[in-house]
Amino acid sequence: MEIIDKDLQSIQQVRTLIAKAKKAQQEFSKFSQEKVDRVVENMVRASEREAVRLAKMAHEETGFGKWQDKVVKNKFASRVVYNNIKDMKTVGIINDDKDKKVMEVAVPVGVIAGLIPSTNPTSTVMYKSIIALKAGNAIVFSPHPSAKNCIIETVKILNEAAVEAGAPDGIIGAMTILSMEGTNELMKHKDIALILATGGEAMVKAAYSSGNPALGVGPGNGPAFIEKSADIPLAVKRIVDSQTFDNGVICASEQSIVVESCIKDKVIEELKRQNVYFLSREQSEKLGKFILRANGTMNPQIVGKSAQVLAQLAGISIPEYTKVLISEQTTVSKKNPYSREKLTPILAFYCEENWEAACDRCIELLMNEGKGHTLIIHSNNEEIIKKFALTKPVSRILVNTPGALGGIGGATNLVPALTLGCGAVGGSATSDNVGPVNLLNIRRMAYGVRELEDIKASVNAESQSSCESSNLSEDYVQNIVKTIMDKLNK
Incomplete structure (x- = not known):
């Protein structure tokens, strides 16, 4: 009988999950705001129904914390997070400034890689799935080995709830054959648009070193x-x-x-x-x-x-x-x-x-x-x-x-979240409590409001004003204006 190494099986599974998620996300990206919100709301309801069972699973598997408090975290990560984002516009035109003539359009990033810790396993899966799909994305998870079973079960529940509400199957997935090689493949794969990393310092550093964009959090103290x-x-x-x-x-x-x-x-x-x-x-x-x-x-x-x-x-x-x-x-x-x-x-x-x-x-x-x-x-x-x-x-x-x-x-x-950015000083790409807005690209459409002549006149006037207020010599100012005009005319 042919024996395939676990690391190879893990890598192949990741590739299959990403391909399925990419196809699902391409379909999901065409959903209206109403349809997206219907999917997310059904995920929240499923999370609430299973909050106690999943909390007990997490406690039994990891030995961390108290299952009663994990119930609270599960409900926080689903209902409280949802209540904060349910009215948020994340599809199509999200802002249209008629005065400045700038329009903003929400664009999903695509397939997200989610790294899940053992400390808050089920609640973090709920939270990341909800904000990812609210922003029109798919997500594939790499579970922590110490919390594998409760994470995989949570993913199963959420994907089924999403599909039940009309989302394509595979919009939420998880590795079940765990290996470092598989997780590296997940982070480095060309079809991963963003890594959402919550876990140990080494894992977060690996996410930032993957070559793909990443939002990670460092340790607290x-x-x-x-x-x-x-x-x-x-x-x-x-x-x-x-x-x-x-x-x-x-x-x-x-x-x-x-x-x-x-x-x-x-x-x-x-x-x-x-x-x-x-x-x-x-x-x-x-x-x-x-x-x-x-x-x-x-x-x-x-x-x-x-x-x-x-x-x-x-x-x-x-x-x-x-x-x-x-x-x-x-x-x-x-x-x-x-x-x-x-x-x-x-x-x-x-x-x-x-x-x-x-x-x-x-x-x-x-x-x-x-x-x-x-x-x-x-x-x-x-x-x-x-x-x-x-x-x-x-x-x-x-x-x-x-x-x-x-x-x-x-x-x-503060924004309800279980991924807390540490800013540049902490080696993170954001200082936010991460929400759907962090998982969107914003496409901006801007109408022209000035012609070249207007720009030249404005620059000239500003330079003259600056000169007068600074008591600079006339020759000096003329040299500044000439330099600016030469650059504009090139």
């Missing part, structure tokens, strides 16, 4: 600064809410707390009152050994685990009621695991002399890891809040809200 004017009990409550929601697997969740020395004791007292456990130095060292692997990357064993499981893993004893573990730290480095992204209920705790020093510490944490992503500030001092907004190297500054839920647009009015 959001510090939460509690400024002295903050409502301390409420600030702590929000941080605990964020850390315990699905056991902290959302990348916008807080990874450290930074406080001013004048309120240190009050914050520590409140953290303890709200069932946050301060590790001793010995306990911190034991747990720290499990946070990072030998290669310096996050240990998947800790991701999305409860405080009790983390304590058992490290062989330390903590109270049964503990919700979050916290370690007092004074340094920031790649080798200090507490100053890195952890995606589990573990926080670092830093105390600084004043808000300026706290500001510097937050920047240091972000530049260590997570630059371009998210920062959280709890304060009632608008002046300090504004100064933070002006100086921090992040795309999202969240004020008086839980980081995880605020970053994705659940507790804030």
Whole structure:
């Protein structure tokens, strides 16, 4: 019997999926806005019907987080995302400025490659499928191996719902024979128009190195600064809410707390009152050994685990009621695991002399890891809040809200999304919470409104005005005008 290597099978499957998706998208691109919206709405309804079952599948398969919170994420990724985009024009003419005589036309990019993480597997498939089809595209997914079954099942449900509403079969597809070679083929294939990458740093870098356009997100490492004017009990409550929601697997969740020395004791007292456990130095060292692997990357064993499981893993004893573990730290480095992204209920705790020093510490944490992503500030001092907004190297500054839920647009009015751009500083092509607009090309049609003579007259007038206001010599101005005119006449 002939045996075909798995990597070759995987590559062939990817090529078949892309060919099917391309054919489906070419047909789908001719749908009216009404027909597209009907398809997307049916996908949302199917996602809601299966939200509980898929959440349980994801939890059972990955061991991350809490299935109850994954239900909330599934409904957020479907219904909340849909409610934000349902009235958005994404087909045909989307804007017609009669005064400026510029018309904008939405054009789907084509077939999208979707890379899915194990931390938020089913919800990310729902979200990416909905925004991709809302923009008139097809999408083919590469599942994370640790969440393969729940991702493939989610894709099956969504594709069936889309087809039921009139979309061509294959508009949503997924690899089932997984290999790095297959995923590379997906990212590099000539018929892939855009890669939508959510996952580990290495995978996102691979997407940007593929030769195809990509929208990727880097790691989060959001510090939460509690400024002295903050409502301390409420600030702590929000941080605990964020850390315990699905056991902290959302990348916008807080990874450290930074406080001013004048309120240190009050914050520590409140953290303890709200069932946050301060590790001793010995306990911190034991747990720290499990946070990072030998290669310096996050240990998947800790991701999305409860405080009790983390304590058992490290062989330390903590109270049964503990919700979050916290370690007092004074340094920031790649080798200090507490100053890195952890995606589990573990926080670092830093105390600084004043808000300026706290500001510097937050920047240091972000530049260590997570630059371009998210920062959280709890304060009632608008002046300090504004100064933070002006100086921090992040795309999202969240004020008086839980980081995880605020970053994705659940507790804030940011665009509801599970792909959070990190901007150029974070190595991303966008700083947006990614939505359908990011998955469209905009074709602009512009009518002529000026003739060459008008342009020359305008340039001449502007140059003369500039000269008069600057008291430049007449000869100098004439030379400028002559140079401009020569360029226009060539």
